Amino acid sequence: MSGLTLGVSTSAYQTEGAVDEDGRGVSIWDRFAHTPGKVPAGDHGDVACDHYHRWPQDLDIVRDLGVHAYRFSISWPRIFPTGFESKPNEPGLDFYERMVDGILERGIVPWVTLYHWDLPQPVQDVGGWAHRTSVSAFERLIDAVTRRLGDRVTHYNTINEPWCAAILGYEAGQHAPGVTDRVQALQAAHHLLLAHGRAVPIVRANSPGARVGMVVNPVQAYAASPSPQDADAVDRFHAWFNQWFIDPLAGRGYPERIVEEERAAGHWPGEGDPDWLLPGDLSTISVPCDFLGVNYYSRSIQRGPEEGNLPRVIEEPADDARTDIGWEVYPDGLYDLVSQLHRDYRFPSLAITECGAAYDTEPDADGRVRDARRVDYLSTHIQAAERAREDGVPLEAFFVWSLLDNFEWNEGYARRFGIVHVDFDTQQRTLKDSALWLKNRLRS
16 A cells, blocks of 8 residues: 555444433434435434444454554534533443444554534534534533543544535535524634634643644536636635635635625625634634545536636536446546645645445345445545655545445435445445455455
8 A cells, every 4th residue: 555544434423323322412413314304215313323332343344354544433412412511421431432442452543533513402502613602612522532532542633524514514504404594604614613723732632642633525626628717617616615624724814715705795894804703713723733634535627607608618527437426436636636735735644534435236136245336436546545645745544435334414325335335224234345355455
C-alpha cells in the first residue's frame, strides 16, 4: 500500500441499534426516521446491524480482513441522553471503552469520530445546531469521551461532514432534523465549525499526543464545456460547497462571493457580521489540526445559464458509469480533489475517511455476493489515492465506506455500501467478493 493506511468505516446510528438500552436517549435521527414519509418504507435505526450487541463478531471480521484501522463514531445520546446532563451516562462510556479495548486487542488502530449526526433531540428542541447552546453541549461530550478513551485512542475526527449536517439537515430538510430554513442552515454550519474549534484543545488536553482533525465532504467540480459561463458555475459551486467549510478551518474566513450572495438574499447584514458570528469565532475555528479528513464518492459537472452560452458540447457520463444510488464512478476526481486541497491549503496531512459505492448486490443461490463493480470501484479509487501520494500529496489513509451494509440515512436500507452483506432479518454477515478482494490485496 506504499505506506497508505487502509481501513474501514462505520457510524453509530447506522449500525448500532439498541436505541433504548443502557440509558441511551433519543437523537434527532430517531425522531426523523420515525416521522412518516421521511425515510422510504418507514425504515429506522432501532436495530440496524445490531452492532451494539455483535461488535465482537464485527471486529473479528475487521481483524480477519487485515486492515490497519477502524473508523467508528460515538453515539452522543449514549453518553449524554439529553445533551445537558452534568455527568455522563457511565454505561455508554463503558460500551465504547470495551469496544476500543477490543479494537486494540485485535491489532487495529481506532479512529474515533466524535459527531456523526446523532444530536440528542432535547438539544434540537432548544434550537439544535442553529443555536450556540449546541456548542457548549458538544464540549461536554468531547471532554467526557476523551477523558475515558484518551489514553488509548490516538486519532480523532471531531465533526463528520458539516455540509450534510447543516445544509441537508437545516435547509433542504432531507436529513434530520428536517428543517427548511436557509438562515438556520448558515447558523448550523457556523456552530458546527465552532464546535470543532472548541473540541480540538479539549482532545489535546485529555489525550496528549493524539492526532485530531475534521471530516469534510468536498466535491471536485468540472465545467460541462469550455464556456466562460460554465467555468464561473464551477467557481461558484466550489465557493458554496467546499470553501464555505474549508476556508474557515484554514484561517481565511467565509468566502466573500457567497457572503455577498447571502447579503443580496437578506440572509446576511448589509454591513458587518450576523449576530451569530461573534468576535473570536473565526480564530477559534482555525485552530491548527493534524489532518483534514476527506470523504469522496463522486464528482460534479457544473453548467452555467443556457442563455448566451451556446453552442456547447457537453459529455454526460453513461448510465453504466453510475452506482445504484446514481452517483458517477470517477476515480480521477479523487486524485484531482486531494491534489487541489494540497495545493490550496497545505494541511499537514489528508485522509480519505470515506470512499465507497452503493451496489445492491444480493447473495447468489450459493450464498456468494459477487459485487464485481464494487471491487472495480475500490481498486481504481485506491489506485488514485496511491498515485496522489506518489505525486507528493500527504495522503495518509484510505477508509472504505463501509464495513457493513447499514441504515443509509434518508435512503433507509434500500442502498448497500458495505463490503459485508447484512441480512437485516437474521443479522447474518456474509463477506462479499469486495471484502475477499480487499483481504487478498492486503495479504499480497
